[in-house]
Amino acid sequence: MPFTSHSFGIILGAGLTLAIYSFLYQDNPAFKIAENLYVGVSLGYTIIITWFNFLKPDLYDPLIVPVFSKAATKEPQYALLIPSLLGIFMLLRFSKSLSWLSRWTFAFVVGLGAGISIPRVISAFILQQIKPSLQPVFSGSETIFSSIDTLLILLGVISVLIYFIFSVEHKGAIGKLSKIGIWFLMISFGASFGYTVMARVSLLIGRIQFLLKDWLGILQ
Amino acid sequence: MNFFKRTIPLLIAFVMGVLMAMQYYVPHKLSQDLLEIVTRWDRIIAGFAVFIGAYSLFHLHWTRIKRRVEGWGYSVFVYFGAIITLIFGLINGGKFFWNDKQDGTMFDWFYYYIQVPAGATIFSILAFFIASAAYRTFRARTRESTVLLIAAILVMLGRVPIGNYISQYIPAVADWIMAVPNLAAKRGILLGVSLGAIATSLKIIFGIERSYLGGGD
DSSP states (O other): OOOOHHHHHHHHHHHHHHHHHGGGTOOOHHHHHHHHHHHHHHHHHHHHHHIIIIIIIIIIIIIIHHHHOTTOOSOOOGGGHHHHHHHHHHHGGGOTTTGGGHHHHHHHHHHHHHHHHHHHHIIIIIIHHHHHHTOOSOOSSSOHHHHHHHHHHHHHHHHHHHHTOOSSOOOHHHHHHHHHHHHHHHHHHHHHHHHHHHHHHHHHHHHHHIIIIIISOOOO | OHIIIIIHHHHHHHHHHHHHHHHTTOOSHHHHHHHHHHHHHHHHHHHHHHHHHHHHHHHHHHHHHHTTOTTHHHHHHHHHHHHHHHHHHHHGGGTOTTSOOOSSSHHHHHIIIIIHHHHHHHHHHHHHHHHHHHHHHOOOOSHHHHHHHHHHHHHHHHTSHHHHHHOTHHHHHHHHHHHTHHHHHHHHHHHHHHHHHHHHHHHHHTTSOOGGGOSOO
């Protein structure tokens, strides 16, 4: 393979992969160097991407460029001074005397998020989740198994919700239902665990393929 | 001064919260424009927030280097990685940062050959840690933990060819677990979380929940 930036990149990537996997044996300097380098590169990447994807198109191009460039054809969007000011207020968090100004920014962001979330959560999560839970058990075309599944889902949703009601003592019928809720939760946690393990294993397979195929060329 | 430090932030949260909650129910162009404008403002503020995170990380590692704490030399690699990525990102393939992002630059090279392999490897390492944690904690002590263990094993086996070799029913059972009991429990959790999110949002809007203001005056 000729020595190109691509081949050097493969060697570097393989080196980093092996350095990080060396942690499986024990903590060592190679792992720590790779880990800290990754943190640094990720930080630099995040800052640059934030500039190119958010600050440049949403702030620099519509506000700064028209103000300072004579060739600009569009009028500056002065309304953008408001979020700029709020952004600067947030950075004042590090000032002892002016850190209280950052509260204005946090209040804006938190209030905005709270207001936006209320109707959308009601619509997208509560109503959209209740609707399929209350389907007819039998309308003519289903098999007996799908009807049982529909009933099981309804039982699962109700029992899990009852389990999370802590203002009522879990005794009698409530206690029995909350016990069923625990069983549903345990199956769900087990399923989520299995699913997560398999996702990580597929990443591991990807890294092994990278080492054997891209780096060593053993796999074709 | 208390008016500026406490009352104005609470007023801002109230006005923004009520305005945006109402906006959803007004099917008018002005309402849509308002949503577009404030979400754009939110993106700009989030952009500034990145610099707070960057400052915190730089400050942490600078303190480690300055005080020569154990392992301070590794912090130099954080600076090295960040500065070199920032430099190539700002140079932007010779077009510099005030022009649109160029493709195929050294900045992209850093992304493809350092960030992607290192990130994927770090996340794949979790497979080993999860397996080791599972070995230590997954003991069928109670009926509930046995159910959890069986569900996990069935889902894992159902996603790989060996599951089908053991029994042709295992993939079907794994799919059923995901589609019925797992779905029911997730739906119950989601409904609970949603109700909690609405309650918290209302508390923020009406100034009952004030922890976002931080401590002090």
